[in-house]
Amino acid sequence: CSTFSRQSEVKINLPEADSEAATDYPNSVILSIDADGNYYLQGSDGLTHELVNKKVDTLVHALRKIAGNPEQTPFIINADGNSPHQAVINAMQASNLVGFNHISFSTLRPDAQP
Numbered sequence: 001c002s003t004f005s006r007q008s009e010v011k012i013n014l015p016e017a018d019s020e021a022a023t024d025y026p027n028s029v030i031l032s033i034d035a036d037g038n039y040y041l042q043g044s045d046g047l048t049h050e051l052v053n054k055k056v057d058t059l060v061h062a063l064r065k066i067a068g069n070p071e072q073t074p075f076i077i078n079a080d081g082n083s084p085h086q087a088v089i090n091a092m093q094a095s096n097l098v099g100f101n102h103i104s105f106s107t108l109r110p111d112a113q114p
Contacts, residue, residue: 028074029067029100031059035080037087041066054087059094067098075100 030042039051041062051058067073075095079088095103 027068028076029063029070030076030078031063031091031095032078033080033083033087033091035082037084039087039091054090056090056094056097059090060097063094063098063100067100070095070099071101073100074102074104076104076106078106 032040032042032048034040037054039054039059039062040048041051042048051062063070063075077088077091077095079091092103
């Protein structure tokens with residue numbers, strides 16, 4: 001059973017926040033969630049891969065495949081401002097089940113150019 005579908009490009013409109021811009025972390029696991037609640041993981045190949053479905057078990061399986069050492073690996077969630085709340089909650093639940101300790105959300109500063 002495959003966890004990923006074919007490579008695809010995901011368009012995410014990040015919500016705005018009045019904080020400093022996010023720091024880039026090498027060797028991080030990046031999960032993007034589009035406005036329809038679909039999940040996309042950035043693999044070690046640097047490409048973004050869409051998961052085959054929206055189930056928590058599928059996300060957990062995919063995260064375990066690419067996590068390396070989840071206790072030390074930053075987990076970054078790029079959720080579209082219109083993503084379903086449940087999709088974000090499921091992502092946080094999956095990250096907890098895999099064992100990530102460093103979880104952050106990407107945002108845009110209001111004055112940042114997309």
